[in-house]
Structures are given as C-alpha cells and as structure tokens.
Amino acid sequence: xxxxxxxxxxxxxxxxxxxxxxxxxxxxxxxxxxxxxxxxxxxxxxxxxxxxxxxxxxxxxxxxxxxxxxxxxxxxxxxxxxxxxxxxxxxxxxxxxxxxxxxxxxxxxxxxxxxxxxxxxxxxxxxxxxxxxxxxxxxxxxxxxxxxxxxxxxxxxxxxxxxxxxxxxxxxxxxxxxxxxxxxxxxxxxxxxxxxxxxxxxxxxxxxxxxxxxxxxxxxxxxxx
Amino acid sequence: xxxxxxxxxxxxxxxxxxxxxxxxxxxxxxxxxxxxxxxxxxxxxxxxxxxxxxxxxxxxxxxxxxxxxxxxxxxxxxxxxxxxxxxxxxxxxxxxxxxxxxxxxxxxxxxxxxxxxxxxxxxxxxxxxxxxxxxxxxxxxxxxxxxxxxxxxxxxxxxxxxxxxxxxxxxxxxxxxxxxxxxxxxxxxxxxxxxxxxxxxxxxxxxxxxxxxxxxxxxxxxxxxxxxxxxxxxxxxxxxxxxxxxxxxxxxxxxxxxxxxxxxxxxxxxxxxxxxxxxxxxxxxxxxxxxxxxxxxxxxxxxxxxxxxxxxxxxxxxxxxxxxxxxxxxxxxxxxxxxxxxxxxxxxxxxxxxxxxxxxxxxxxxxxxxxxxxxxxxxxxxxxxxxxxxxxxxxxxxxxxxxxxxxxxxxxxxxxxxxxxxx
Ligand SMILES: Nc1ncnc2c1ncn2[C@@H]1O[C@H](COP(=O)(O)OP(=O)(O)OP(=O)(O)O)[C@@H](O)[C@H]1O
Ligand SMILES: [Mg+2]
Numbered sequence: 001x002x003x004x005x006x007x008x009x010x011x012x013x014x015x016x017x018x019x020x021x022x023x024x025x026x027x028x029x030x031x032x033x034x035x036x037x038x039x040x041x042x043x044x045x046x047x048x049x050x051x052x053x054x055x056x057x058x059x060x061x062x063x064x065x066x067x068x069x070x071x072x073x074x075x076x077x078x079x080x081x082x083x084x085x086x087x088x089x090x091x092x093x094x095x096x097x098x099x100x101x102x103x104x105x106x107x108x109x110x111x112x113x114x115x116x117x118x119x120x121x122x123x124x125x126x127x128x129x130x131x132x133x134x135x136x137x138x139x140x141x142x143x144x145x146x147x148x149x150x151x152x153x154x155x156x157x158x159x160x161x162x163x164x165x166x167x168x169x170x171x172x173x174x175x176x177x178x179x180x181x182x183x184x185x186x187x188x189x190x191x192x193x194x195x196x197x198x199x200x201x202x203x204x205x206x207x208x209x210x211x212x213x214x215x216x217x218x219x220x221x222x223x224x225x
Numbered sequence: 226x227x228x229x230x231x232x233x234x235x236x237x238x239x240x241x242x243x244x245x246x247x248x249x250x251x252x253x254x255x256x257x258x259x260x261x262x263x264x265x266x267x268x269x270x271x272x273x274x275x276x277x278x279x280x281x282x283x284x285x286x287x288x289x290x291x292x293x294x295x296x297x298x299x300x301x302x303x304x305x306x307x308x309x310x311x312x313x314x315x316x317x318x319x320x321x322x323x324x325x326x327x328x329x330x331x332x333x334x335x336x337x338x339x340x341x342x343x344x345x346x347x348x349x350x351x352x353x354x355x356x357x358x359x360x361x362x363x364x365x366x367x368x369x370x371x372x373x374x375x376x377x378x379x380x381x382x383x384x385x386x387x388x389x390x391x392x393x394x395x396x397x398x399x400x401x402x403x404x405x406x407x408x409x410x411x412x413x414x415x416x417x418x419x420x421x422x423x424x425x426x427x428x429x430x431x432x433x434x435x436x437x438x439x440x441x442x443x444x445x446x447x448x449x450x451x452x453x454x455x456x457x458x459x460x461x462x463x464x465x466x467x468x469x470x471x472x473x474x475x476x477x478x479x480x481x482x483x484x485x486x487x488x489x490x491x492x493x494x495x496x497x498x499x500x501x502x503x504x505x506x507x508x509x510x511x512x513x514x515x516x517x518x519x520x521x522x523x524x525x526x527x528x529x530x531x532x533x534x535x536x537x538x539x540x541x542x543x544x545x546x547x548x549x550x551x552x553x554x555x556x557x558x559x560x561x562x563x564x565x566x567x568x569x570x571x572x573x574x575x576x577x578x579x580x581x582x583x584x585x586x587x588x589x590x591x592x593x594x595x596x597x598x599x600x601x602x603x604x605x606x607x608x609x610x611x612x613x614x615x616x617x618x619x620x621x622x623x624x625x626x627x628x629x630x631x632x633x634x635x636x637x638x639x640x641x642x643x644x645x646x647x648x
Contacts, residue, residue, distance in 0.1 A: 054554060054642040074637070075558045082556025093551045093645070097244050109233055110556040158556065 001161060001193050002028040002051060007060035009046055009216075020046050022216040023060070028195070030161075033188040035204035036197045038213035044197045045166055047213070051195065052085050052164045053077045065161055082110055086155030088165035092147040094139040100150045101126060101135040107158040125153035129183060145176035152183060156192075163187065163194040169203055181206045238569050241545065252537040253577035255530030260578045260617055263523020264585025264609050267516050269592065272607030274512035279605050281505050284367045285328075285464040287471050289500040291478055292460035300489035309486050309495070310457035318485060319461075323477045325469040330366045333358040333448055333459040345441065346413045347400040354396055354439045356414065358448025358459075366464045369442075375408050375423025382422075382444040389447075390414065391423040395438040417451065419443065471502030508603070527578075527621060534573050535628035538566060542632040549636050550644025563633040570629030571622055578621045582614060 009021040020043045028034055036044050049055040050062065053069060062069045064084055072080065086107075087093075094103045105122035113121075126132050129149035139147055148168055155163055165184065169177035181203055188194050188208075196207060204210045205224060212220040242249050296307040316329045334357045335343055343356040363369065364377050371377055371391065382389050392400070392407065401407045411418040427438035448454065465474050479496050482488070488495045542549070549562060589607045596604045639647075 049642055052554070054645070055640075074553075074641075075560065078553060078556055078558035078561075081554065087554050089645075093547075093554075095548055095551060097240050106552070107555040109237075110552075110558070110561055115233055154555065 001030045001032075001065055002026065002195075003061075003063040003066075004051075005061045007047075007050070007057050007062060009043075009050060009055075009057045020216050021050075021057070024216075024218060026211070026218065026221075028193065030193050031188070031191050033185065033194045033208045034196070035207035035210045036195060036213060037199070037201075037204050037210060038219075040199075042213040043216045044213055048164050048166050048195060048197050051162070052087060053081050078110075082107060082158055084161045086158065086160040086163045088148070088151050088155050088163065088168045090167040090170040092139070092144075092151045092171075094147055094150060094154075096139050099136050099138055100131060100142065103139070103150055104154045104157050107154060111158060121157055122153075125157050126150075128156070129153045143176075144172050145179055148172065148176075148180050149183060152180070152187070156187065161193060163192055165194065166197045167199065168196060169198065169200070174202075177203065234565070234568065237565055238572055241541070241565075242569060242573070245541070248537060248541070249573065252534050253573055253580070255533040256527060256574055256577035256621065257530070257581040257584070259523060259526030259528075259530040260581030260621070261585045261588075262526050263519060263617060264582055264614070265588050266519030266522060267613060268585065268589040268607040268609045269604075270512055270516035270519050271609065272589075272592070272596070272604045273515060274509065275605040275607070276603030277505065277508040277512060280603055281501070282368075284501065285365075286505045287467060287469065287502045288366060288462060288464040289471060289475050289478075289498055289502060290460055290462055291475075291482070291496055291498045293482075294495055294497050296488055296492055297494040298489035298492040300492065301487040303487060309488065311459075311461060311482060311486075312456045313458055314456065315458070315482060315485060316461070319463070319478060319481055322481055323474060325465050325474050325477075326463055327466045328362055328366050328464045330360055330363040330462040330464075331445065331458040331460075332360075332363065332462060333445065333452075333454055333457065335452065343414050343441070345396070345400065345415075347410070350400045352396070352399050352439075354393075354441050355437055356441045356443060356448070358445040358454075359442045360445050363442075363462070366462050370426040371423040372426060374406070375421075377423055377425075378442060378444050383446045386446040386450055387444060388417060388419045389422045389444065390419040391425055391442040392421055393425060393437065393439045393441065394427050396441060397424050399439075414441070414443070415451065465502065471500060471506075475500050475503075523617070524620070527617070528624065530577065531574055531621070531624040531628050534570055534577075534625065535631050538570055538573075538629065538632040539635060542566065542636045546636075546639060546644050546647040550639070550641050550647065553641040554645060559637040562636050563630075566633040566636055567626055567629035570632070571625035574621045574625030575618070578618055582617070585609075 004024055004026040007021055007024040008019070010017040010019045024047060036047065038044050046055065050057050053072060056071060069080070095106070098106070101119070101122050104125055105118040108118040108121060123132070123135065126135055129152055131146060131149055134142065134146065139150070142150065168184070169180055172180060184194060184196065185206060196203070198204055207224065209221070209223050211218055293309050293311055296303065296305060296309065299305045313331060316331050320326055320329060334355060335341060342353040344353055345351060359378055360383065361377065361379050369377055375391070377391055378389070381387070390412070392412070397407050400412060401410070407421045407424060410421050412421060425440070425442070463474065463478060465471050475498055479498070480490070482496060483490055483492065552562065589609070593607055
C-alpha cells in the first residue's frame with residue numbers, strides 16, 4: 001500500500017538547511033496498523049505529512065497503492081488526498097461553525113457527492129463512532145474524545161485507503177485515549193490501513209507494528225505480539 | 226458552474242460570512258452607501274429633468290419671444306427713446322429671411338407689460354382681464370387645451386373679424402354661474418358683445434409662459450379693429466425647427482427687426498426677448514450634468530466599497546488560514562477555495578447592492594411624495610431607469626469577482642501544510 005525508498009527531506013533554515021528525514025525505507029501493506037514513535041523532533045510528523053501529500057520530499061521515491069507521488073500540483077494532490085487519505089490531527093481540526101454532521105460530510109462535498117447521499121453517509125459514520133445523537137452539535141459543545149471521534153468519522157467518510165493520525169490521543173486523558181484507540185483498532189479490523197504517530201508506549205502497544213524514528217532514521221521496526 | 230446553484234455552495238458561503246456578522250455588516254456598508262448615492266442622485270437628476278420637460282411640454286421648446294421697447298440710441302434721424310412697434314408685415318419678412326423659423330405667432334395684448342386690461346362684463350358680473358389678439362397658429366406653437374364643446378380661434382374668425390372669444394377658467398368662474406355653459410353666450414368687452422367659443426385649460430408652467438388663468442383670446446383682426454392698433458404687434462412667439470440653434474435665430478430676428486425699423490444695430494435695449502430654447506437647453510444641461518456627476522460619484526463610491534470588501538475578505542482569509550488548511554487537507558482543491566472566496570465577494574457585493582437599491586428607491590419614493598404638490602419646483606417623478614440598475618448590478622458582479630481574486634489567490638498561495646500550522 002505504502003512503498004517508500006531512500007526518502008530524504010530537508011527544511012531550509014536561513015542559509016543552511018536542516019536534514020530531517022535521512023533515507024527512509026518503509027513498506028506498509030494493506031490492513032496494517034502501524035505506530036510511529038520517536039522523540040520530539042525526530043521527524044515523525046514530517047514523514048506523515050509527506051505520506052499525506054501535504055508536504056513534498058527532496059529525493060527518494062514514494063508510491064501509494066502503486067501510484068508514484070512526487071511533485072504533484074495542488075489540484076491533483078487535493079484529489080488524491082480526498083480519495084486516498086484520511087487525516088486525524090492532535091488538535092482535532094474540526095470546523096468550528098459546522099455541526100458534527102456537516103464536518104463529517106465536508107470531504108464528500110469536495111467529491112461532488114449530492115447532498116442527500118452525503119447526509120446519509122455522514123450519518124452512518126456518526127453512528128459508527130457512537131455519536132449518532134450528536135449530529136447537530138457544534139464542536140464547541142463536544143468533549144475532546146467526542147471531537148476526535150468526529151474527526152475520525154470525517155477522515156473515514158470519503159473511504160480512504162489509508163488513515164493518517166498524528167498524535168490522535170495527544171490532547172486526551174488516558175481513558176478517552178483508550179476509547180479512541182479502540183475505535184481505531186476496530187476500524188483497522190475492518191481492513192483499513194492506519195498509521196498512528198504517538199509518543200506514548202501504551203498507545204503504540206495497541207498497534208500491530210511499531211516503527212521508531214531517531215534523527216530522521218528508522219531505528220527499529222517490529223511487530224507487536 | 227453549477228456550483229453557483231448548489232445549495233451547499235451557499236451554505237458554505239453563509240457559514241463563513243455569518244461567522245463574523247459585525248464585520249460582514251461593516252463590509253457591505255461601503256458598497257451599500259455607494260449604490261444608494263448612485264440611485265438617489267441619478268433619480269433626483271431624472272426628476273429635475275422630468276420637471277423641466279413637463280414645464281415645457283405645452284410649448285415648443287425651441288422657441289423665443291420678442292417684443293419692442295423704447296430705443297436707447299438715436300439713429301437714422303430718430304431721437305432716443307422712440308416708441309416703436311413690430312408690424313404684421315414683419316412676420317412674412319422674418320419667415321422669408323430666416324429659414325430656420327418654423328412658425329411665428331404674432332400677438333397683441335392688453336393687460337400685461339404695464340398696459341391696462343380690458344373691462345369685461347356679463348350682466349351684473351364683471352372684471353378686468355388680460356386680452357390677447359391671436360392667430361390660430363398659436364395653438365401649434367403653444368399648446369392650448371380647449372374644454373370639450375369649445376374651439377380655439379380659426380382662420381375664418383380672423384378673415385371675418387368675428388367677435389368671438391376664448392376665455393380662461395377663472396374668467397368663466399367669475400363671469401358665469403357654476404351651472405351655466407358659457408359656450409355660445411355673449412360677454413361684453415369694452416362695450417362690445419363677443420360670443421364665447423371656447424374655454425381654455427390653464428397649465429401653470431412657471432417661467433415657461435406668460436399665460437394666466439383669466440386670459441381672454443380674441444381674433445387678432447378683431448382686436449386690431451376694436452382697439453385701432455393698426456398693424457402693430459405686441460410680441461412675436463417664434464418657433465424654430467427642431468434641430469436649429471435657437472440662440473442664433475434670436476440674433477438674426479433682432480438684426481432683421483432693427484434693420485426694418487431703423488433701430489441702431491447696437492441698441493440692445495430696443496428689443497426685449499426671452500429665449501425659451503436656451504433656457505430649456507440650460508435646464509437640460511443642468512439635469513444632464515447632475516446625472517453625469519451622480520454616475521461618477523456612484524461609480525467611485527461603489528469602487529471604493531468593493532475595494533473595501535476585497536480588503537475585509539483579505540483579512541478574513543488570513544484569519545481563516547487554518548480552516549482553509551483543514552479544508553485542503555480533506556480534499557478541497559485550489560479551485561474549490563477560489564470559487565468559494567470569489568462567490569463570497571460577489572455575494573456580499575450583491576447583497577449590499579440590493580439593499581442599497583431598495584433603500585435608494587424608497588428614498589426616491591419619499592422624495593416623489595413630498596414634491597408631488599410643489600408647483601414651484603421643477604421636479605417630477607424621480608426614477609432610475611431599470612437599465613441603469615442592471616448596469617450597476619452587472620458592474621458590482623464584475624468588480625466583486627475581480628476583487629475576490631485577490632484574497633482567493635492569497636488563500637491558495639499558502640501551502641496546506643503551512644496553513645494547518647497556523648494558529
Ligand atoms: N516547516 C518547517 N520548517 C523548518 N523546520 C521544520 C519545519 N517543520 C518541522 N521542522 C523541523 O523538523 C524537525 C522534525 O520535525 P517534526 O515535526 O517532524 O518532528 P516530530 O517528530 O513530529 O516532533 P514532535 O514529537 O514534537 O511532534 C524538527 O526539528 C522541526 O523543528
Ligand atoms: Mg509531530
């Protein structure tokens with residue numbers, strides 16, 4: 001599903017540049033649930049953003065479902081993001097003046113799906129994340145855990161091939177974190193490929209495979225029992 | 226472009242606009258004010274134009290009056306202060322020499338310009354009124370509406386020097402009983418009986434006419450006999466063809482009359498005149514100037530307002546950087562974003578414009594109501610042609626689109642990854 005070889009990424013800082021990813025080789029198959037760990041600044045988010053086509057890379061190769069992804073123009077990148085990828089962020093990133101249901105339906109709007117169908121699909125995913133009764137609530141009326149479930153529902157609504165989550169539990173207490181991870185596992189059990197960036201070992205342990213980054217290099221890559 | 230008709234597009238727009246209602250309101254006030262000014266000012270200009278138009282509608286607008294006054298320069302053996310008259314024969318001469326003239330209505334009068342009116346009675350009722358000796362041509366140059374059942378003076382009246390008269394509405398009221406029909410009745414003018422053949426309607430035309438609601442018109446020839454005025458004419462009402470320069474005609478007429486009557490060519494006081502044509506032209510120019518200025522003011526204010534909308538949207542786009550980043554992360558293409566921001570711009574512009582038009586139309590309505598019964602002010606029916614309104618709306622859509630491109634491109638130029646990082 002994801003096929004990365006010799007991937008390098010530097011950020012220009014003033015006159016010099018900061019080499020963040022130093023030759024990443026990574027293969028992830030369909031249906032995997034992978035945790036990406038590593039200390040702060042090790043390049044976890046950078047890697048996830050490149051996989052998510054939010055950012056470009058300098059050299060190496062990246063194929064998503066056998067489609068080479070390199071220097072896409074924004075229109076194409078938007079289309080691929082919409083079709084192939086779902087994002088879950090640490091800070092939820094819901095649109096605050098839209099209801100839970102509207103937030104979930106938004107990716108479908110950009111796919112040009114008719115309103116009725118969007119509403120139906122969004123409703124379905126709302127039920128899936130256990131918040132069917134919260135459809136008309138604004139994000140400000142929801143708890144952190146609920147917001148993250150809505151965000152997950154939104155990421156799933158467009159039926160992406162891969163779900164990318166950057167510290168999805170980073171802003172949640174441990175009980176809620178566990179609930180969110182249970183949801184992620186459940187989705188994975190249904191066959192979705194998922195990448196989760198996390199700091200926390202317990203969260204990582206709930207995944208099927210753990211990759212550890214250090215200074216832009218993959219240090220360890222192992223399956224959990 | 227079916228997005229424009231998609232309910233969701235509008236929900237998106239409403240969503241983002243209603244986020245900051247106060248700002249939206251302030252934003253649209255600029256354009257609203259611009260279109261409001263444009264509508265009200267050009268409506269008033271139209272009202273002034275209509276007002277003058279109405280004043281002159283009963284009299285040939287390309288016309289002038291000339292009359293004689295005492296000479297102020299001795300000439301050709303005549304002393305200063307000579308009292309002279311235009312003669313009936315001058316009419317033909319003027320017509321022959323000045324081809325721009327279409328009609329000349331000579332008139333002789335008693336009762337205005339300092340002369341004593343005629344004493345007129347009907348039984349015990351009596352009064353003093355202006356009396357005019359007129360030709361039928363007067364009806365062509367200065368429209369006279371005669372009440373049903375009556376008629377104006379005709380050629381036969383002139384030829385046979387008939388003792389007939391057309392009286393005014395006031396004269397009728399003062400000389401006849403309410404229920405009495407004056408047509409066919411006789412009234413006594415300076416001791417001689419005249420048959421009433423018509424009653425003319427009176428139109429107050431302000432400066433546009435010397436007429437009065439008590440005026441009595443008799444055939445020129447009869448007047449001449451009655452008062453023994455010979456060939457003298459009181460004044461000429463001269464109408465030119467539609468596309469001629471009436472000021473030039475005025476000069477030519479004066480030169481001609483001075484030549485015929487041996488008046489010094491530089492004696493400007495010897496001939497009085499009132500040029501309706503140039504008065505009308507000036508009035509029209511004034512109204513046109515006003516309407517031009519109102520268009521300029523309108524366009525300038527609308528422009529300023531639209532630029533204001535562009536500015537506010539630029540701020541709003543900056544504030545919404547993160548939101549736009551989120552939208553792009555979940556699949557909004559640059560085109561989606563661009564379309565939405567431009568539609569927001571056009572939508573705000575149109576909302577502002579529509580409210581401005583409605584307010585402007587309301588103010589014009591109020592002005593129309595307030596001036597409806599003001600006879601002294603040349604102002605009628607202040608309206609703005611629909612085509613002007615459509616032009617303004619089109620202009621606003623165009624400007625709104627153009628200005629919307631600036632914040633739209635700004636929004637797109639930020640990479641989604643950077644937009645998402647924005648706090
Ligand atoms: N846009 C950028 N410009 C310059 N440097 C950047 C940029 N984004 C990230 N970096 C740097 O690249 C390095 C890797 O950042 P990244 O966000 O991938 O780390 P991370 O592993 O996600 O850390 P954290 O656990 O704190 O989220 C850091 O040193 C960071 O300062
Ligand atoms: Mg990070």
